[in-house]
Amino acid sequence: MMQRVTILRNRRLLLVLIGVAGVLLGVWVTRSMFPAVPLGPQQTVYTRNPKIGIHTRLTDEVEEQKIKRSLEMVREMGAPWVVEYFPWAYIENEPGRYNWVHADQVVAHASRQGLTLIARLGFVPQWARPKETTPLYLDEGNFDDFARFAALFVERYRGKINYVILWNEPNLALEWGYAAPDAAKYTALLRTAYPLIKAVAPEVQVLAGALAPTLAPPGSEFGVDDLIFLQEMYDAGAADYFDVLAIHAYGWHFDPDSPPDPAVVNFRRAELLRAIMVKNGDAAKRAIITEGGWNDHPRWTRAVRPAQRIAYTLRAYELAQQEWPWLDALCLWVFRFPWDQNSYQDYFTFVRTDFEPKPIYTEVQRYARNLTP
Amino acid sequence: MVGLLWLLTAEQSASLLPFLRRDATWQAIQQRGVWRVGLDPSFPPFEMLDANGAPVGYDVDLAHAVAATWGVRAEIVAVGFDSLPDTLKTGKIDSIVSAYPYDERLTQDFRFSAPYFDAGLRIAVPIDSPIRALTDLTGRQVGVEWGSLGDMVGRRLQRNGMAMTLTPFETPDALIGALLDTRQVEAILLDAVSLRQAQGRGLSLRGVDAPLESVPYVIVMPQRAYALQEQVAASLQQLQARGELAKLEERWFGAQAIEEQTE
Numbered sequence: 001m002m003q004r005v006t007i008l009r010n011r012r013l014l015l016v017l018i019g020v021a022g023v024l025l026g027v028w029v030t031r032s033m034f035p036a037v038p039l040g041p042q043q044t045v046y047t048r049n050p051k052i053g054i055h056t057r058l059t060d061e062v063e064e065q066k067i068k069r070s071l072e073m074v075r076e077m078g079a080p081w082v083v084e085y086f087p088w089a090y091i092e093n094e095p096g097r098y099n100w101v102h103a104d105q106v107v108a109h110a111s112r113q114g115l116t117l118i119a120r121l122g123f124v125p126q127w128a129r130p131k132e133t134t135p136l137y138l139d140e141g142n143f144d145d146f147a148r149f150a151a152l153f154v155e156r157y158r159g160k161i162n163y164v165i166l167w168n169e170p171n172l173a174l175e176w177g178y179a180a181p182d183a184a185k186y187t188a189l190l191r192t193a194y195p196l197i198k199a200v201a202p203e204v205q206v207l208a209g210a211l212a213p214t215l216a217p218p219g220s221e222f223g224v225d226d227l228i229f230l231q232e233m234y235d236a237g238a239a240d241y242f243d244v245l246a247i248h249a250y251g252w253h254f255d256p257d258s259p260p261d262p263a264v265v266n267f268r269r270a271e272l273l274r275a276i277m278v279k280n281g282d283a284a285k286r287a288i289i290t291e292g293g294w295n296d297h298p299r300w301t302r303a304v305r306p307a308q309r310i311a312y313t314l315r316a317y318e319l320a321q322q323e324w325p326w327l328d329a330l331c332l333w334v335f336r337f338p339w340d341q342n343s344y345q346d347y348f349t350f351v352r353t354d355f356e357p358k359p360i361y362t363e364v365q366r367y368a369r370n371l372t373p
Numbered sequence: 374m375v376g377l378l379w380l381l382t383a384e385q386s387a388s389l390l391p392f393l394r395r396d397a398t399w400q401a402i403q404q405r406g407v408w409r410v411g412l413d414p415s416f417p418p419f420e421m422l423d424a425n426g427a428p429v430g431y432d433v434d435l436a437h438a439v440a441a442t443w444g445v446r447a448e449i450v451a452v453g454f455d456s457l458p459d460t461l462k463t464g465k466i467d468s469i470v471s472a473y474p475y476d477e478r479l480t481q482d483f484r485f486s487a488p489y490f491d492a493g494l495r496i497a498v499p500i501d502s503p504i505r506a507l508t509d510l511t512g513r514q515v516g517v518e519w520g521s522l523g524d525m526v527g528r529r530l531q532r533n534g535m536a537m538t539l540t541p542f543e544t545p546d547a548l549i550g551a552l553l554d555t556r557q558v559e560a561i562l563l564d565a566v567s568l569r570q571a572q573g574r575g576l577s578l579r580g581v582d583a584p585l586e587s588v589p590y591v592i593v594m595p596q597r598a599y600a601l602q603e604q605v606a607a608s609l610q611q612l613q614a615r616g617e618l619a620k621l622e623e624r625w626f627g628a629q630a631i632e633e634q635t636e
Contacts, residue, residue, distance in 0.1 A: 296520065299416050299454055306520025307543040342476055343455040359524040 037064040037105075039112040043072075045080040047368045049321045053081025053118075053331030054350065055291055058106050059090070061338040068109045069355055070336055075113040077350070077361060078368025081329040082115050083165070083290045087123030088149050089135055095127050095145075100156065111160045118163040118207065118290060118331065121150050129177075137177020140188060147193035155200040163205045165246050165290060166193055169212040171229040173222055181224045183232030190241035208242035209233070210290055211273075213250055213265045227262055227272055234280040244328070245285065247273050249292035249316075252302040256316040267292065267316055274326055286328050289320070293332035297347035310363045317367065396600035398467050406445045410436040411461060412471035413454040418570070418625040419472040419590075431625040435489065436470045438617055439592075442608040458483070461595060468601070469593035479593075484602045488589030489609060489618065490565075494522050495580040497568050498560045499553060506582045510537045516551050516558035517541055523562030526585050549576065564588075573627025 054074055058067050074082055086103050093099065110117040123135045128142045138146060154164055169175040170186040190208050197206055211226035218225075224232075230245075247270045251258075254266035262272060270289060277285060293316070295302065296309040304312065313332065320330040336351045350361040357365075365371065402408050412432055414420045420430040428449045440447035452460045457469045462482065472492065475485055498504045504513070510530075517524040519541035527539045540558055542548040545567045551557040553576060562585065563571075571578050592609075594601050612618050623629070 299413070301415070305544065306518060306524070307541070310520045340476075340478065342458075342479070356525065356529065359520045359528065362528065363520075 037068055039108055040068075042112060043075055043114045045075050045078065045114045047078035047080060048370055049078075049317055049368055050080055051320045051327065051329050052077075052079040052317050052364070052368055053083065053289075053329040054079050054335045055083040055331050055333045056335045057085070057337055059085045059087060062102075064105050064109075066338070066355075067105055070351075071106075071109045071113045071115060073351060073355065073357070073361075074335060075115060077365045079364075080114070080116055081118065081288075081331050082110060082335075083118045083120060083331045084110070085120045085122070085168075086153065087135075088121060088128075088146065089123045089125035091153075092149055093125055095125075098152075103153075103157075107157050107160050116163070116329075117161050118165060118288065118329075119153065119157070119161050120165040120168060120210070120290070121146075121153060122167050124177075134177050136175050137179060138189070140185065143189050143192040146189065147196045150193045151196035151200050154197050154204045158201045158204075162203060163207060163244070163288070164197065165207040165210050166190060166242075167208075168210050169248070171211045171214065171224045171226055175212070181229065183224070183229050183238075184236040187233050187236035187238040187241065190238055194241040205243040206241070207244045207246040207288060207290065208238060209273075210246035210248060213248055213269050215263065215265060226269075227276065230273055230276050231280075234276070234282075239280060239282055243285065245273065245277055245282075245287040246290045247287055247292075249289045249330075250302075250333075251292070251294045251304075251312055251316070253304050255308075256312050256319055267312075270324075270327075274324075283326075287326055288328050289330045289332075291331065291333045292316075293348060295344055295347045297344040300344035300347070303344065303347065306359070310360050313360060313364060314367050317364070396598050398595050398598040399600035399604065402443070402445060402467055402601070407448045408436070408440045408443070408445050408468065409448050409450055409466045410440075410468050410470045411450045411452040411457050411466035412436075412469065413457065414451050415454070416472050419566075431490075431621055432470045432472060434621050434624065435612075435618075438612055438621070439470075439605060439608045442611055443604060458593070461593060464595075467594070467598075468605070472590045473593050475589045475591045482596055484594040484596060484598055486592035486594070486602070486605045486609060488591050490590040490622075491584055491587055492565045492590055493584030493587040494526055495563055495565050495568050495584055496560055496582055497549075497552070497563045497571075497578050497580055500577045500579050502559065502579075502581075504560050504581055507585070509581075510535060510560055512536055513560055514538045514540060514558045516548050516561040518545055518548050518563070519543055522564065522586060527562050549578070553577065569622070569626045569629070572629050575627070 056070055056074065058070060061067050084106055091098055091100060091103060107117065124138050128145045129137050129139065150164065150166065154161065166189065171181045173181060194206055197204055209230060211229055212223060213226050214223050216223040216225055249267050249270040250265065251267040252265055256267045258266045258268060260268040260271045274287060277283065294304050294309040294312050296306040297303040317330060320327050334348050336349050337353060339353055340346055349358065351357050412420045412428065414422050414428040418430055419432045420428060423429045428451060433449055436447040436449065450466050454471065457471060460466050461469055475488065496507060504510065515527060515537045517527045517539060524541060531537065531539060542551055545563065548561050548563065549571055552561045565584065568578060568580055592605055
């Protein structure tokens with residue numbers, strides 16, 4: 001009798017477990033078919049200036065709804081281009097094991113908003129670098145790992161991402177893992193990654209450079225002058241291993257029409273980088289500004305007044321459109337942070353962390369979409 | 374006992390076990406007779422360098438006044454604004470007194486004093502204006518500095534249904550001129566520092582209503598500096614009661630001819 005009761009109880013327990021498993025499966029299937037945050041209808045960017053772009057910062061934005069809202073607001077501002085960072089370490093935290101969830105969300109929403117997405121790749125997982133190094137350090141022995149990841153990335157997002165930037169500001173020691181910046185070594189990285197990317201997606205445009213504008217003197221422990229570094233890249237044979245030059249063009253406290261000068265960091269320093277491209281027989285190649293702009297922090301020494309920031313930004317977009325035929329897009333830093341940085345960085349943003357538009361957002365939108373005040 | 378301590382807050386535990394209340398920062402200040410204060414001397418009139426390169430300003434005087442209430446000396450350490458929190462964390466300074474805005478997100482890392490100055494966004498009007506409160510801006514011409522916090526809040530008020538006309542100006546001086554000289558606008562949205570500086574120059578301006586956005590300046594201390602926080606609070610109260618804070622404001626901003634109206 002006791003044995004019969006136990007069997008019945010076990011059967012009931014089994015049925016309950018099967019029921020629970022069924023419900024969980026149902027939830028999983030339903031969530032797969034109907035995402036928590038609907039992508040919404042396919043959108044188009046309306047703008048009078050097709051070169052307007054912005055660097056978003058969705059890397060650490062964990063809420064999909066906020067990813068979507070950010071990209072919606074970029075479209076509504078009238079910017080067809082976005083740059084976004086996809087850290088290698090976030091996606092391949094263990095060798096060969098991938099977590100694409102966040103990247104998939106960003107790519108899907110950007111695509112649905114009708115935006116052209118430029119993916120910046122970098123940030124080395126622990127397994128691909130020596131201990132006691134920063135995630136911005138990559139040994140030559142691990143170039144193959146990065147190249148394989150980059151190829152896998154472009155293959156996964158083929159048709160949705162046509163531009164990838166390899167690394168960021170390699171002319172700064174900070175961004176080169178506190179090793180001495182080395183144009184030949186960076187070129188070796190390009191030489192390793194470029195053919196693998198082209199093999200899986202020949203149409204994808206590989207961006208290189210993204211050099212920090214700096215006047216670092218020779219021998220500086222902090223970095224190498226970007227004009228010198230770019231020439232050294234060409235000397236090392238980089239021309240064959242990138243399709244588009246990525247440029248960083250910050251104005252600091254100069255207006256966007258201030259003339260280019262090798263001894264000055266200003267917006268039109270971009271023209272000096274372009275001149276180096278031309279000098280090295282790369283005139284047919286395009287360029288994209290993937291970072292830049294002005295800051296209106298009340299205390300930062302490189303900042304301008306808020307009114308100047310707006311005026312300079314509008315002029316810069318216009319200058320890019322009217323006077324720089326070699327430039328495809330001007331993507332300014334930075335649309336929004338997921339949370340306040342509590343530093344001058346907060347004064348580069350176009351919208352606050354709570355999505356309240358700053359006046360600069362509204363003014364760029366007015367310019368881009370021909371809105372009346 | 375250990376389990377009980379887990380259930381208590383840090384302050385409650387500390388009150389039960391005096392040795393947990395040990396505040397190394399406060400002890401060090403007393404032992405060396407020096408309060409090491411970090412500030413970025415690039416934000417007049419709160420902190421700047423004089424002709425001899427010495428730091429001067431409201432915050433410098435405030436630090437000396439607070440230190441004097443403890444019978445110690447304030448030593449000013451110049452640090453870049455963005456580096457101040459890290460400098461405090463690493464123990465190279467004991468406190469930050471640098472027109473530093475309160476940030477609730479940093480309360481896990483630092484302790485804060487009560488605000489000693491609110492640099493937030495104010496409505497400013499001529500002294501003879503009938504405008505007494507935010508609601509009085511309905512139907513008015515309101516000036517803002519283009520792109521500023523005032524501009525952002527003004528646009529927000531409009532989106533939320535306030536029927537006022539917003540006119541942008543390129544600089545704070547142009548904004549104040551449009552209010553007082555040309556009377557192009559009837560009120561302006563201006564940060565409290567600029568407002569107070571304008572009042573100090575003798576301009577007939579007054580602030581009305583509470584700040585539209587508050588930006589309270591506070592003294593920042595290490596997270597474990599319980600005793601120092603209490604001492605700073607007591608000193609600020611003492612200076613307030615003695616009228617020293619009002620004198621400091623007058624010294625660095627100029628006399629305030631018009632009584633503020635915040636009700």
